[in-house]
Amino acid sequence: MTAIPHETTHASRTAGIAYILKKSLISALVALVLFSLMVGVRTEAGSEGQLTYWTRFGEVAALVAVVFGGSIVIELLRQWIGPNGTDSLVPPAVRSGMSFLGRYLAPALLIFTFLVPVIFYDQRYILDLGILVLTYVMLGWGLNVVVGLAGLLDLGYVAFYAVGAYSYALLATNFGWSFWICLPLAGILAAFWGVLLGFPVLRLRGDYLAIVTLAFGEIIRLVIINWQSLTGGPNGVSSIPRPSFFGIPLDNSDNGLAARLGIEYSPTHRIVFLFYVILALALLTNWVTIRLRRLPIGRAWEALREDEVACRALGINTTTTKLTAFATGAMFGGFAGAFFATRQGFISPESFTFQESALVLAIVVLGGMGSQLGVALAALAMIGGFELFRGLENYRMLVFGMAMVLIMIWRPRGLIGHRAPTVFLTKAHAISSDLVKEGHG
């Protein structure tokens, strides 16, 4: 009995080598054809507008070799792991250890984040990177309400980010209003736009919803570019006021914060202040989301994500449920946008392209739609990864796209695939058969 399965696996493995080679050869051939012209011949417009070209057969050969080797490795891995996929890779002991780690990871990460400005006080670069990561954490958490909780795929999230940024920039430069007055206004305006988008798309779902939100995001961007009298068009809005410490400016003047506290002025003060502002905003987003999940509206979002038809059958008002999801997500996007405007001091439509929406969406998806910790970790990984590839401007979007495809194939539920219901019965109830008998009730 035991010998037979052993023999069959052995046989399949020996037959496998020829099979693997054949498959890899086909892949290499396909790669050769694909890359032959696109990579093998490089075109460039000359000085008088006429095209020149030169050949790069070395690169094609290298790419084909990589594909050949890569597909051999993938096939071998597939045979080694077996059809069960990744489940057999992780033994139960490791998994319980990971869940133990998961319980303490979030508090540890939070404490570390609080201490970042203290530890890295002298390293401006790390502080700036930290602010950037936290901005994306906040955006990710905001989009998570729409995509992760309510299950509405929003490809135009950056529109609300833009609305928030331009609201603050225009209010501050035209009327001289302070950041702390404009921040809630930016959030409210973005939420308003969220409802405005939400109304027409109520009947749509899935892919159609995604495309309409994408179109909405593009429309906002195009209007910003073309409405030059208001937004400055492609030149953007510059010299946006920096935030103040509740009315006390953070500068080198006599009534600045440093002078009032009697300490020596340093430009790092403002960076540290910004760091804590965005941390507070992000934590606010997180806190509100967690609280909302325990309210009826949060439960309705999750029900909507799981099954819209069942949701309606249960008497949940899908209209208000969807609209609140859009409005809440948009509001946090607006907050983040206002913060972005005050941090940069300059905004232009360049910052609000579809790529940005896709990046935030990728963070949410990679983080495992609905998991707050996962989104934070994904933002850290994504933005950190982008920083690593900073010198390779073009390649990093290529790698980003590949990562998105691979994650979808490998772990469609994200790194922390977490979709556990937030409510469940703690006690088992016995149900009498009278209640479930066919034809009754």
Added chain:
Amino acid sequence: MDYFTQQLINGLVLGSIYGLIAIGYTMVYGIVGMINFAHGDVFMIGGFIALITFLLLVSTGLTAVPVILLIVILVSMAITALYGWTIERVAYRPLRHSFRLAPMLSAIGMSFVLTNYSQVAQGARVKPIPPLITGGYTLHESAAGFVIQLSNIQIVVVITTIVLLAIFTWLVSRTRLGRDMRACEQDQTMAALLGVDVDRTISMTFVIGAALAAVAGLMYLLYYGLVDFFMGFVAGIKAFTAAVLGGIGSLPGAMLGGLAIGLIETFWSAYFSVEYKDVAAFSILIVVLIFMPTGLLGRPEVEKV
């Protein structure tokens, strides 16, 4: 009136290009039920391959325009079709039974890969070519001196589109492959039980869609005289709008929608503002999806629980 007629001609030519791309969207949506977000970039790749083939042919000293065109069209169709096949194989097939947003997200990733791949491989600058097909006819000259022109390239675009559409309609309605495709569209499991190779049929759908997108890319190259790595995004969304407007899943609908979008865009640019022409196209997409989700020729989608 003359201005109107001229815009009508321009709009129909632009619409033919959109229609060719839209067919790829509509077929894939009909069979797999997903928006192939990368399809606009496949169109862009088709344009690039046509450009490179053209350049290589010219440098060999070939001067006969019909021969060049024929070779360019065949090579770009073949290679772009292989791109379509590979994309389906790598990015979509493993996700066929995954949760419903997965293929869409994978397609967005694939779109980024293709855009940046061609940027890395071919550079970010716009690639112009000299006009290959020149000349044309003056249809009418008004007293005010306004001339209605029908250029040869416009004729070539429209005739190529009509011929391809005829071939394609024959393929879907009369051949074994077309029957398999329609069967898969209705019920994949049942089609598989009756001996239809579902995987192969889906692959062929992507191959045909990509080949048509390649032709659209070539037509774009000939008509506008340039390609760049970013042209797939907006063209893709407009073609998708066309597919939805015509009724997604319907082939004549895709062509009709393409023509409609081409005309609307041209007339909008001619009579209102050029800056807001993309806004107009996107607004149409939103309005159509909201008020007419089945499009002009589509069937209403029955929701199954």
